[in-house]
Amino acid sequence: MRADPDKKIELHIPSVSGAEKVAMERAAEVARRMGFSDDRIEDLKTAVSEACINAMEHGNKMDANTKVGVTLTVTEKNLQVDVRDQGKGVGEVATPDIDEKMAGKEQARGWGIFLIRGLMDEVQFGSAPEGGSMVRMIIHLDR
Amino acid sequence: MNKELQLEITTKGEVAVGSIKGDLTAVNGGSIEEAYRGMTREGVRKILFLFSKECYINSGGIAILIGIASASRKNGQAIRIAGLSDHFRKIFHMMGLTKYVAIFPTEEEALKDF
Numbered sequence: 245m246r247a248d249p250d251k252k253i254e255l256h257i258p259s260v261s262g263a264e265k266v267a268m269e270r271a272a273e274v275a276r277r278m279g280f281s282d283d284r285i286e287d288l289k290t291a292v293s294e295a296c297i298n299a300m301e302h303g304n305k306m307d308a309n310t311k312v313g314v315t316l317t318v319t320e321k322n323l324q325v326d327v328r329d330q331g332k333g334v335g336e337v338a339t340p341d342i343d344e345k346m347a348g349k350e351q352a353r354g355w356g357i358f359l360i361r362g363l364m365d366e367v368q369f370g371s372a373p374e375g376g377s378m379v380r381m382i383i384h385l386d387r
Numbered sequence: 388m389n390k391e392l393q394l395e396i397t398t399k400g401e402v403a404v405g406s407i408k409g410d411l412t413a414v415n416g417g418s419i420e421e422a423y424r425g426m427t428r429e430g431v432r433k434i435l436f437l438f439s440k441e442c443y444i445n446s447g448g449i450a451i452l453i454g455i456a457s458a459s460r461k462n463g464q465a466i467r468i469a470g471l472s473d474h475f476r477k478i479f480h481m482m483g484l485t486k487y488v489a490i491f492p493t494e495e496e497a498l499k500d501f
Contacts, residue, residue, distance in 0.1 A: 261389060261412065261414045262389035262410075262412075262414075264445075265389075265443070283473070283474065286472070286474035287474070290445075290474070290478065293445055294445065294446055297445060297446070297447070340482075342453070342482055342483030342484060342486060342487070343483075343486075345453050345457070346453065346456065346457045346460070346487055347457070348457055351450075352450035352451070352453040352454045352457070353413065353446065353447060353450040354446075354450075355446035355449065355450065355482060356446050358481075358482070359446060359478065359481070359482075362481050
């Protein structure tokens with residue numbers, strides 16, 4: 245049996261603090277309709293929020309004239325979320341260390357990628373086709 | 388687009404209880420830091436942060452809590468957290484924050500632990 249063609253939803257949110265919640269809630273709504281459990285939807289919400297915040301802060305430097313592109317792709321077994329910025333993304337970051345942060349040897353921030361990797365089933369970082377950076381996050385329906 | 392952070396401080400015995408509603412983010416979490424500094428100036432040694440289950444917390448907001456937890460160790464204060472949703476309890480555990488700050492399901496359980 246052939247799966248239905250992938251369904252895509254495109255969002256463009258401004259690089260303004262709090263706008264990430266628009267993408268977060270839209271992704272949650274789609275995941276709910278697909279049948280994801282409540283706890284996995286919470287995982288997705290945090291991952292989408294953190295990816296959008298990284299795109300705004302590191303890629304777009306919080307320039308309110310720039311946008312963060314979010315594409316939700318629904319397949320039979322997965323929800324894929326691509327988050328794109330108009331800059332150079334967050335780049336390689338060291339794994340955050342709570343002990344170092346508590347000791348004041350590392351900045352308290354810097355958890356976004358750690359959380360995205362920990363909460364999603366597949367994560368890829370790369371370049372967006374139209375330029376800028378992209379993170380692709382996939383969550384499996386059958387986990 | 389962020390919800391306002393609402394913080395109300397009450398006292399239960401020796402414990403200052405900061406009840407938190409709304410969004411805790413790097414942008415609007417300054418009021419918690421300010422409240423913590425105020426409590427420290429007043430000599431408070433036991434602090435409970437009591438979250439509403441509906442709170443939206445992002446990594447910038449959690450970083451604020453890490454900063455407060457770090458300062459509390461230097462200041463000889465005990466900090467507990469309660470009321471978080473199961474999801475954020477999991478997140479705090481993933482980050483390792485539970486090594487330093489005990490987290491309880493309810494206010495009552497947290498108060499008993501001081």
